[in-house]
Amino acid sequence: MTLPFEVKLAAGADLVEKTLRDLLEPRPLEGELHRPERLLKAMRHGVLNGGKRLRPFLVLETAALFDATDNMAALRVAAALECVHCYSLVHDDLPAMDDDDLRRGQPTVHRAFDEAAAILAGDSLLTYAFDIVSAPETTLPAEAKLILVNRLARASGIGGMAGGQALDLAAEGVQLREDEILRLQAMKTGALIRFACEAGAVIGGASRAETERLGEFGAAIGLAFQLADDLLDLTASSEALGKATGKDAAAGKATLAGLHGIDWTRQQLRGLVAQANEILDPFGERAETLRQAAQFVAEREK
Known part of the structure; x- marks a missing residue:
């Protein structure tokens, strides 16, 4: 019996949620002096507030494509990626960035606490991600860890997500060309999704060619994710999404959906x-869940 994709996604989210809860326990790790209660x-x-956990799900599924034997290592890398993603949301919601009051239907971190707490929470989540990947408990070969740390740093930094956010902020009130919008979106949204697919391949010991192919798959669904997001910003209600809608148009930000229409x-x-399906052809039936993921990303309603 084949499970519906939403059931598979929810099961993956539950596993990642449990891993994140364990990682964010009050007890200090070896080398830590203390975990301040309010910061924690x-x-x-910022992390344990629901969400689809799509990025970590892609890590788990691409690792499974190569019969990765250590599921806990894959779960830890998946959780690390989610820490980076959630750090970006915490910082993006700040008044100096997107100035949002709601995230996943709940008050954003700076509203529930304060701006300083949100900045420090984001900083801590970002650095903790690299701790998780490189720690002895992530039982991967040292070379694989080094590759993952390097790729995650590049996907999340100046040439990836953070750089994309900088371009996005600079684009307010500016009429960008289509190629400029595509570059911005590939960095801000697509880089972490691409990393998710490459990371699973690295965990599974895939060849360089296989890893690159899955990176191409990640790039395709990363663009689809952003297009679907832009479409929802135009067509969905804030109640359905759990966050404000129509903000791109109000801020004068150019999107492909706004440029070309619904x-x-x-x-x-x-x-x-x-x-995306064509890219996965060489993997045959083993990639069926990833094909379903591509469909889900394009057709999601929240």
Whole structure:
């Protein structure tokens, strides 16, 4: 019996949630002197608040594609990636960035605590991610850990997510060209999704060619994710999404959905799903869940 994709995604989210809860326990790790209670609560508020956990799910599924034997190592890398993603959300929500009051239907960290706590929570989540990947408890070969740390740093830093956010802030009120929008979105949103797919391949001991192919898959669904997000910003209610909508247009930010319209965007999403499926062809039936993930990303309603 084949489980529906949403059931698989929820099961993966439960595993990642448990791993994150264990990692964010009050007890200090070896080498830590103390975990300040309020800071830890702010971190947990920013991470343990639901969410689809799509990025860590992609880590787990791409690792499974190569029969990765150590599921706990894959779970720890998946949790580390989610820490980076959640750090970015905590900082993006700040008044100096997107100035949002809601995230996943709950008060954002700076609203539930204060701005200083949100900044420190984000800083701590980002650095903790690299601790998790490199720690002895992540039982991967040293070379694999080094590759993962390097790729995660590049996906999340100046040439990836943080750089994309800088471009996004600079784009307010500016009419960007289509290629500029694509570059911004590939950095801000696509880089971590691409890393998720590459990370699973590294964990599973895939060849360089296989890792690159899965990176291409991640790039395709990363663009689909952003297009679907832009579409939802135009068409969905804030109640359905659990966050404010219509903010891109209000801030004068150019998106491909805003530039070309709803029908064009939906057509592009169908094309990206077809592209993602074609990329996965060499993996045959083993990649069926990843094909379902591509479809889910393009068709999601929140």
